[in-house]
Amino acid sequence: MALLNILQYPDERLKQVADEVTVFDDALRAFIHDLEETMRGGPGGVGIAAPQVGRAERIAIVDVSAKKKIKQHGRMVLINPEIIEWHGSIVGREGCLSVPDYTGNVVRAESITLAAQDEFGELSRYEMEDYEARAVQHEIDHLDGMLFLDRLVSRRSDLFKRKAYQ
Amino acid sequence: MDKWYMVVVVGADRPGIVAKVTSALYDGGCNLGEASMARLGGNFTMMLMVQSEGREKELQAMLAPVIDSLGLHLHIDSINGELHHHVEPDVRITLFGEDRSGIVAHATAALAEVGLHILSLESDVAGSEDKPIYVLHIEGAAREGVPALESALEIIANEGIETRLAPIETVIG
Numbered sequence: 001m002a003l004l005n006i007l008q009y010p011d012e013r014l015k016q017v018a019d020e021v022t023v024f025d026d027a028l029r030a031f032i033h034d035l036e037e038t039m040r041g042g043p044g045g046v047g048i049a050a051p052q053v054g055r056a057e058r059i060a061i062v063d064v065s066a067k068k069k070i071k072q073h074g075r076m077v078l079i080n081p082e083i084i085e086w087h088g089s090i091v092g093r094e095g096c097l098s099v100p101d102y103t104g105n106v107v108r109a110e111s112i113t114l115a116a117q118d119e120f121g122e123l124s125r126y127e128m129e130d131y132e133a134r135a136v137q138h139e140i141d142h143l144d145g146m147l148f149l150d151r152l153v154s155r156r157s158d159l160f161k162r163k164a165y166q
Numbered sequence: 167m168d169k170w171y172m173v174v175v176v177g178a179d180r181p182g183i184v185a186k187v188t189s190a191l192y193d194g195g196c197n198l199g200e201a202s203m204a205r206l207g208g209n210f211t212m213m214l215m216v217q218s219e220g221r222e223k224e225l226q227a228m229l230a231p232v233i234d235s236l237g238l239h240l241h242i243d244s245i246n247g248e249l250h251h252h253v254e255p256d257v258r259i260t261l262f263g264e265d266r267s268g269i270v271a272h273a274t275a276a277l278a279e280v281g282l283h284i285l286s287l288e289s290d291v292a293g294s295e296d297k298p299i300y301v302l303h304i305e306g307a308a309r310e311g312v313p314a315l316e317s318a319l320e321i322i323a324n325e326g327i328e329t330r331l332a333p334i335e336t337v338i339g
Contacts, residue, residue, distance in 0.1 A: 044336075044338045045338050046338060048339065049339075092335070093337070096338065096339060097339065100250075134337045135337045142339075155286075
């Protein structure tokens, strides 16, 4: 058990595209344990991705269960996650463990369908929306070397839900 | 230690004000902190944190040529920097309606009473000259919770102003 060091922007390693995970062994699960501890070690973190601690592999953890009264799946270990469907778009506020003392508005899909493996390599599908879908999109960005800073829109952009008619 | 100043510059808007003012500060060895600038009506307004080795008078002298040549007004205050301590908003409120006196005073008084700490406020007078409308955006920290703000918004709505409230639920990941 260990708290891992969280890289902070402008660390170049945050811009790397992470590699697929192919081996699901005890070493992977030990790392995920530490990654989760690191996420829970800071205030307010609802997600973390392996590149944030300097490991360029497609591993993320999301747990928005601290937010009451929203649809959510609880703790999710997401390995090699892939968004297979997107619906709608919505502006919301984001911050990042790797970008202290700043939050900004970002446009994300309102709901997504996600396919991801867990720490044992088991593949699952998830349907999710709003806050949880935002957290997952934020973490998958880390796996692709992107930060929310890459996607900032004006603070004047509104935060109200709008239906997308396509 | 370099000191922080709040530099306020106001004047009739024209292109190039920001570049000229900030270049004068940079050439004078200053460093800029956080800033807020906007065109309000036909006026350009700048509020910027400036870090400088010099005193207020030296800053004044440094800026005098550009202030005079652009016909601007300058105000400088010594401040505490206090960077890296952002207070995050948890609510965004938009008000809009037919323009009249008292919208901001009544709305912010009602909101202050139920615990709103305003962190930013922007407003525009829109519409036409004969039918102006007022649009106000506030972001703040609801110190007594977001639901407490609803009662204040009802008071404002009863005065004929439309109100929208959206919690800001920041994803930290």
